Amino acid sequence: MTPLERLLDRLLGPGALERPLVRQALTHPSAAGDGPEPVEHNERLEFLGDAVLGLVVAEHFYRRFPDRPEGELSRLRAAVVCRPSLSRAARRLELGTVIRVGQSQEGGGRRRPSVLAAAMEAVIGAVYLEAGLETARSLVHEAMAEEIEEAAAGRLFQDxxxxxxxxxxxxxxxxxxxxxxxxxxxxxxxxxxxxxxxxxxxxxxxxxxxxxxxxxxxxxxxxxxxxxx
The missing domain is CATH 3.30.160.20 (Double Stranded RNA Binding Domain)
Known part of the structure; x- marks a missing residue:
């Protein structure tokens, strides 16, 4: 069982990876046309997850650093929600082992930062729809704890x-x-x-x-x- 599966089972209940929205979140657009039947891919959930992630991270830094100006808070948020941070968190959760990709991506697409980052955001969007903002907040804080702390310490991606x-x-x-x-x-x-x-x-x-x-x-x-x- 991957770290992602353990985390989602704890937040959503056993068998979380088989929930339709989670399956969609873990389906790359390249896989949508490979089978005889059309399959929903994760681009819409990625869009939603990006917004949820931005809100959760912005609120965290707003409350954590009450004296920081808007510009500094923006840089902190950007350091966490950027592709390098998302893909690193996704690798730590072994997300690439459970994402579904099409034949065009089988040669390494599961390890590609853009694929991992998009799927990470899509999973956040799926959890938000399945269980609400508080559960999505828990997911972000657990899945991206390292990135949040490193951003706070000034050691992450520069905006x-x-x-x-x-x-x-x-x-x-x-x-x-x-x-x-x-x-x-x-x-x-x-x-x-x-x-x-x-x-x-x-x-x-x-x-x-x-x-x-x-x-x-x-x-x-x-x-x-x-x-x-």
Missing amino acids: HKTSLQEASRRLLGVDPVYRLVGEEGPDHDKRFHVEVWLEGRPSGRGSGRSKKEAEQAAAAEALRLLQES
Whole structure:
């Protein structure tokens, strides 16, 4: 039994992995068209889980650090809800061993950070629908305890978008503008290309398996160039 299964059985009851919403949360879009019958995949639950995760983490840091300003709280939240943190928590729970992927992803898709992070958010969304916010809150706090504590200690992923926004406002008096300039690949394995503009001209470019990841990469490049100028 995986750590994920033990945790879900404790929160939802025995046999949690066989509940329809949990099965859907653990079904990657690439698996939806492999069988003779259509199968619901986890993209909608990922969308919901992202919102639930953001709320739970934001409330945690709001209550934990009553004197921190909004900008610092935003960075703490971003460090926990980002793909690297989600995929790390998913690996610790051995989520990749129970996720269903299509043939196109069998060569390593179960270990791909984008697949793991999306499934982690989808599981949070499924638990929210199955048992409500308090149970989803318990899931987040247990599954991502390490990430929450490391973010609080300043040892996790840096939110380059927030850092760039603060620097560009301070140094240039403008906000960054992000533009999607290209995308490629099938729906379940896309790669996005983003430019960030400052003062009406492109100042950084980045790529990633989600728009958020590409924007972070573009912001990191723009921030480096801004600090060097």
